[in-house]
Amino acid sequence: MCDQRPAKALIDFTVSKQSLPQKKRVRNWNLKDLSGNPSTAPHRTPMDILDLPTPGRNTINNLRNAFSPSQFPPRAVPTSPRQLVQAIRQLLSLSPPPPFMRLYGYHNRYATHQTTESYNVLLALSIRHNVYSQTRRLIRDMGSRCILPDAETERMVIRYLVSGGFWRDAWNQVMKRYSTVANIPTNLLLELLGSSIREYALPKQNRLKRPPRSLGRKLIMRRPPRRLVPTDALRPIFDRFATLPMNEVVKLPLRVVTYVVRDLIRTSREETALILTQNTIKGQAEELSPTRVRFLQDLINTHLSDGEINVATFEKKKKLARELFALHYQLRPNARTGFLISRYLAKSKNRGMLSYIFYKQYVAQWGPMVDSMDIRRRIVKYAVLQRKHGIAQEISELPPIGELGLPHGRSSEDLIPLRPWRSMYPQKGRKTRYWRRLFYRMLARRRHSYWRRGIKPQPKKKKTQIPPPTAPR
16 A cells, blocks of 8 residues: 655755746646645655756755755665665666766765665776776775775775776785685686786776775875786786695686686796696586586687697697596587687698598587587688688588587487577677678779769669469459
8 A cells, every 4th residue: 555644845946836836836846646636745765856857946956955864755764774775776777877976975975874885886886987086086985984895895996996007006906815825815816817808908088197095095006008918917826826726726716717827828828827727627526517618618718729820739739629628528629619729720731621621520529519600611711722622612512500400418319400590680790890881881982983984873673563463253
């Protein structure tokens, strides 16, 4: 049952009753209750207060009164830290959500209910929208009000430093926690290593202008050079990862291990990366979930994505993949594994024949699960460059991947036909946009050449529509 008790207006507007007709005032401010009486208003939540309309005059005063605790209904005022966090999350669920400064002002009205969790919500929101000045203010407020940070706050600080371009200071923050092997800050490592994909590609307007204060302590901010590779800051931890015992490696998330292996390979430390990968696979359980199998496949494929382009590297990577997949009986190569191995034949004279032999042996050994259109296109390309047009024609005439089917289980011979997802849902990626842009550019140049030569393009002939046959009477 809805509450039928009369309530006062939520915002004390300065417009008098005599200056506005009663119908117009009710239509504009919507202060009707469920019974239709204009003198009462239904119960509202803090979300409704931010969405209330404001009159043309005294707008600033009304917005200030909207955040006043005395203007809230008694049941809408947060009475505990948990209710304050829930109110902020409800405000963020609006469409569109209120501006950040309104949330910041609403949060400051209840200083007695502010906790680490409420600050974490605002920190994540400010970093997401690149409002770095407000991020610095929130961190400074936490230090001045003696609110202790937790693991989530430390992760937000790392994300803030990385987003601002201060990679070395973010690394120093992680190393302060990485004092002992028994206390591995996996959340900080995941935040730091996962952000290294961007390679410090930040525009100038998004970088920080002055050193912030982090949790009450002033940081020594050294602006890195423009072309600094973030992997240079990760070198102090690489040797430590290679010497970790197996029971500590198992505790690390597989995503963190993948990022570390990727950065190790980038810095020419393949032996350390191989040791870490072998320890990670050997320390897994006997039965793996499909998610862990997929992560381990990506971890092995990371070793196959970098190397010198020649036949010797091709044989070496093929042998390495066979050894790593043999460490666990549930691990099998996927479609990307063969695609990465075949790239090392690009500069060989017999690349067409070698890639064709590798493809036939690879599919015969592991089944149609490892086949893909990417590796087929690469074989056709190599065969045409070697002038082996018979191989190119044979690969081109193979049935599509969707018509081959996938094996159901490990021991069953039944095949499940695949749906033609590519035809049902056309790709809308970068390649499609590129080819569309190239087509229209060529079309414009063709029209321009016609105009210069004085040739008038002839309009297309309309197809004559044949009338449908009439039914005999």
